[in-house]
Amino acid sequence: MADQTLTQSIAALDGMLFIDGAFRAxxxxxxxxxxxxxxxxxxxxxxxxxxxxxxxxxAARRAFRPWAAQLPKTRAVALHRLGDLIAADADAMARIMTxxxxxxxxxxxxxxxxxxxxxxxxxxxxxxVHGEIIPNDQxxxxxxxxxxxxxxxxxxxxxxxxxxxxxxxLCASLAAGCTIIIKPAELTPFTALxxxxxxxxxxxxxxxxxxxxxxGSQVGQALVEHPQVDKIAFTGSSAVGLHIQQSCPQVKRxxxxxxxxxxxxxxxxxxxxxxxxxxxxxxxxNCGQICIAINRIYVDRSVYGEFLAGLGRAAEALSxxxxxxxPAADLGAMASAEPLEKTRAHLRDALDKGARLIAGGKAPEGxxxxxxxxxxxxxxxxxxxxxxxxxxxxxxxxxxVAPYDDLAEAVRLANDTPYGLxxxxxxxxxxxxxxxxxxxxxxxxxxxxxxxxIMNAPYGGRKQSGVGxxxxxxxxxxxxxxxxxxxxx
Ligand code: TAP
Numbered sequence: 418m419a420d421q422t423l424t425q426s427i428a429a430l431d432g433m434l435f436i437d438g439a440f441r442a443x444x445x446x447x448x449x450x451x452x453x454x455x456x457x458x459x460x461x462x463x464x465x466x467x468x469x470x471x472x473x474x475x476a477a478r479r480a481f482r483p484w485a486a487q488l489p490k491t492r493a494v495a496l497h498r499l500g501d502l503i504a505a506d507a508d509a510m511a512r513i514m515t516x517x518x519x520x521x522x523x524x525x526x527x528x529x530x531x532x533x534x535x536x537x538x539x540x541x542x543x544x545x546v547h548g549e550i551i552p553n554d555q556x557x558x559x560x561x562x563x564x565x566x567x568x569x570x571x572x573x574x575x576x577x578x579x580x581x582x583x584x585x586x587l588c589a590s591l592a593a594g595c596t597i598i599i600k601p602a603e604l605t606p607f608t609a610l611x612x613x614x615x616x617x618x619x620x621x622x623x624x625x626x627x628x629x630x631x632x633g634s635q636v637g638q639a640l641v642e643h644p645q646v647d648k649i650a651f652t653g654s655s656a657v658g659l660h661i662q663q664s665c666p667q668v669k670r671x672x673x674x675x676x677x678x679x680x681x682x683x684x685x686x687x688x689x690x691x692x693x694x695x696x697x698x699x700x701x702x703n704c705g706q707i708c709i710a711i712n713r714i715y716v717d718r719s720v721y722g723e724f725l726a727g728l729g730r731a732a733e734a735l736s737x738x739x740x741x742x743x744p745a746a747d748l749g750a751m752a753s754a755e756p757l758e759k760t761r762a763h764l765r766d767a768l769d770k771g772a773r774l775i776a777g778g779k780a781p782e783g784x785x786x787x788x789x790x791x792x793x794x795x796x797x798x799x800x801x802x803x804x805x806x807x808x809x810x811x812x813x814x815x816x817x818v819a820p821y822d823d824l825a826e827a828v829r830l831a832n833d834t835p836y837g838l839x840x841x842x843x844x845x846x847x848x849x850x851x852x853x854x855x856x857x858x859x860x861x862x863x864x865x866x867x868x869x870x871i872m873n874a875p876y877g878g879r880k881q882s883g884v885g886x887x888x889x890x891x892x893x894x895x896x897x898x899x900x901x902x903x904x905x906x
Contacts, residue, residue, distance in 0.1 A: 423512045423741075424459075427607055430513075431460040434469055434630060435613035437476035438623025443469060445631065450606060453519040454739040454750035454789040462606045464631035470639045473627040477569040477596040478645055480624030485566045485594035493540040496591055499619040500536030503529060506615070514579055514608045515740045519752050519790070520703050522744035525580075532584035532612070538872045542893050543592035559904040564897040566594035567670055568647035571640035573633065573661075575653045576752050577706040577812075579605035582674075583612055585887045586650040587626065593896035598627045598646070600637045604752055606630040633657065642666050648896070652708075655836075655881045672885030672895050675878060676810045677708045677838030680831035682853055683724055684824070684844040685717040691865065692843035693727035699841065699867035700816040701735060701794040704751045705760075708882075709839035709861065709869050713800065713807045714818045715827045721820040725775055725798050728818065732776035732794040739785060748814060750789040757790045760813025764795060767804040767817060772797040777814070802833060810836070824849060828856040837879030839869045 434443045443463020450460050465473070484492070503510065511525035518525070549562045572586040583599055590597040601609035609628050616626040629636050633653075640646050641661050648670035651661055658673040665671070681699075683692045699711045716724045740749030751757045764778060777795030780786060792814055800807050800817035807817050821827040831840060839861040842853045854862050860877045863869040870876045875891035877883060886892045 422509070423516060426509060426513055426611070427460045427516065430607050430610040430614075432463045433610055434463065434465055434473075435610060435617075435626070435628040436469065436473045437627070438617065440610075440613075443630065445469065448603065448632075450517055450604070452516050452741075453752050454741065454791075456788040459516050460607065462603065462630035465629040465636045467639065470629060470636060470643070473598045473629050474569065474640075474643055474645050476624035477598050477627055480622060481566075481568055481596045484596055484622060484625050487594070489543045489546065489592075492591055492594065493543045495619055495621050496536045496540035496543065496588060499615055499621065500533040500540065502615045502618050503536065503612070504533035507533070510580070510608065510611050512741065513611050514605070515749065517605045517607050518576060518579055519740055519750035521738070521740035521746040521749045524703065524749075525740070528578060528580050532580045534872060535581070535584045535588045539588035539592040539893065542890065545890075546593070546893065546897070557905060559906065561902040561904065563900040563902055564894075565900055567896055567898055568595060569645060570595045570597045570896065571643070571646040571649045572597055572599045573637045573640065573649065573651045573653065574599065574601050574609070576602035576604040577703060577708075579608035580612065582652045583609050585892065587612070587616075589887070589893050589896050590650075591621070591625070592893055595648075595896050596625045598629060598640060600629050600631070600633065600640060603630070603632055638664070648672070650895070658883065670895075672887075673883040674708070674885070674887060675838075675881060675883040676836060677710070677878065677882055678712050678808070678810045678834045678836040679709055679839045679841065679859075680834075681711045681714045681841035681843070682827045682831060683714065683716040683720065684827075684842070684846065684849045684853075685719045686846035686849055687720065687843035688845060688865070689720055689723050689727060693724060693731050695841065695843065695867040696728055696816070697731035697735065697794070701732065701748060701814045704748050704756075704792070705814040705816075706752060706756055706812050708810075710812070711816060711841055711867070712811060714816060715821045715830050716818060717827075718820040718822055725796070725818055728796050729775040732796050735794050737781045737786075737791055737793060739789065748794065750791050751813065752790070754790055756812045757792055760792055760795075760811055760815050763804075763806045763809070763811045763813070763815055764797070767797050767800060767806045770801070770804050772800050772804060772806070772817065775818075802830070808834070824852055828853065832856070832858045835881040838882035839863065841867055841869070
C-alpha cells in the first residue's frame with residue numbers, strides 16, 4: 418500500500434464515530450493523533466459528546482434483543498464473514514495501526530491476522546454454548562440452567578494491541594448475542610474505526626457494534642456510569658481498572674484485564690540458548706509494551722553469567738526503526754512520550770541503586786530517530802527488589818536480571834509482586850518444572866516457551882492483574898448471565 422493510500426484510509430476515518438451502523442462526523446472537540454515514529458499529526462479524533470454517547474447506547478439497546486434472538490449459527494456466519502474481510506485487508510489495516518501505534522508493519526499484520534483468527538474461533542464457539550440440566554433434590558421437579566447474553570457491553574481498550582484487545586471483546590460479544598460500544602485508546606482510534614468499517618461491510622446489523630472516540634476520563638467514564646450499559650469489559654492499567662470498579666454507580670458486570678509485572682525463571686537445567694531467545698522476544702517485542710512482557714528474570718547462579726552474556730548479545734542484535742518504512746524491524750517506535758519517559762526513569766533508578774548495564778540504555782542515534790519515541794532494548798544485571806524495574810511494570814524495552822541460589826528463593830522473588838498475570842519458566846528437569854508451575858501465583862505459566870496465550874485457553878490475571886477471562890470458552894462465558902429455571906411438573 419502506497420503512503421498516499423494510507424493517508425486516504427486515515428482521512429476517511431478522521432473525526433468519525435460509528436453509531437447505529439453508520440459513520441458520522443463527531444461534533445465534539447478534535448484531538449490530534451500522532452505517528453510516534455515521526456511526531457507527525459496523521460489525523461484527529463472527535464471526542465464524543467454526551468449526546469453522541471447517548472445515541473450509541475440507545476442504538477446498542479435497540480439492537481440487543483433482535484441480535485440476541487438470532488440463531489447462534491446466524492451470528493457465526495457474520496463472524497466468519499468479518500474474519501474473512503479483516504484477513505483480506507490485513508496489509509492496509511496493519512499500516513493504519515503502525516502509523517498510529519509505532520509497531521513495525523509485519524508485527525501489526527500479525528496482530529490483524531490474530532484478530533481474524535479470533536473472529537473464526539468465536540464464530541465456532543457461538544454455536545457451542547448450551548445450558549445444563551442439573552440433578553434435582555425432589556421428585557417432580559426439573560432444574561435447567563440457561564445462558565442468556567448480558568446485554569449492552571462497554572469495551573474500553575488500551576493502545577498497545579489496538580486490534581486484538583478490541584477484537585477479543587467484540588468477537589465474544591457478537592458470539593454471545595450482546596451488542597457493544599467500543600471506546601479505544603485516544604492514541605490508537607483508527608484501528609478500531611477500521612474494524613468498525615469491516616463490521617459494516619460484513620453486514621452486522623446497525624447498532625450491534627458502535628465505536629466512540631475520546632478521552633477515557635470522559636467518554637470511557639460515561640460508559641462506566643451509564644445505567645443502560647450492562648457490562649464493562651476493560652483492558653488497561655490496574656489504576657484505571659480499580660477506578661472503574663470503584664466509580665461504577667450501579668451494580669454492573671465487570672471484566673478487568675490489568676497490568677502485569679511478569680517474571681521469568683531460568684533454572685540450572687534450562688536450555689540456555691532457548692531461554693535467551695525467549696527472553697529477548699518476550700521482553701522487547703512491541704517495545705516491551707505488553708502486559709505479559711517479561712519484566713524481570715531470575716537465573717540460577719550457576720548459569721547466570723552465560724545467560725546474561727547471551728541476552729546482552731541478543732538485545733544488541735535487535736534492530737530499531739520506523740515501522741512503516743522498515744516493516745521487518747524488530748522494534749518500532751514506542752507509542753508515546755509517556756512509556757519512554759517511564760522506561761528512562763526505571764533505568765536511572767536501577768543504575769543509581771547499583772544495577773549493571775549489559776545492553777542498550779539509550780535511544781538509537783541518527784536523524785531517523787530524532788523526532789520519534791525510540792529506545793534501544795536494554796538489559797540490566799544484578800537487580801534487586803529495591804529497584805522500580807523489578808517492582809513495577811515498566812511497559813518499555815527494559816528488563817532486569819538477578820541471580821538466585823535455590824528454587825524456593827526463585828519462587829518467593831517471582832511471587833513478590835501485587836500482580837499475577839503471566840510467568841515464564843525455562844527448565845528441563847521435571848521436578849523443577851513441577852515445583853515452579855505449582856508455586857507460581859499467576860493466571861498463566863509458560864514453560865520453555867514465551868507464547869503464554871492461545872485462543873482456546875482462558876487468559877486472565879490474579880491479584881491486581883484483574884478479574885475475569887478472555888479467550889477460550891471461559892472468555893465467552895463472561896458475556897452471559899446464567900438463569901436457573903426450576904420447573905415443577
Ligand atoms: P490506561 O491508561 O488504563 O487506559 C486504558 C483505557 O482506559 C484507555 O482507553 C483510556 O482512555 C481509558 N480510560 C482512562 N481513564 C478512564 C476512566 N476514568 N474511565 C474509563 N476509561 C478510562 O492504560 P494504557 O496506558 O492505555 O495501557 C497500558 C496498560 O494496559 C498497562 O498497565 C498494561 O499492562 C495494561 N494491559 C493489560 C492487558 C491485559 S490482557 N491484562 C493487555 C494490554 C494492556 P484514553 O487512553 O483515551 O484516555
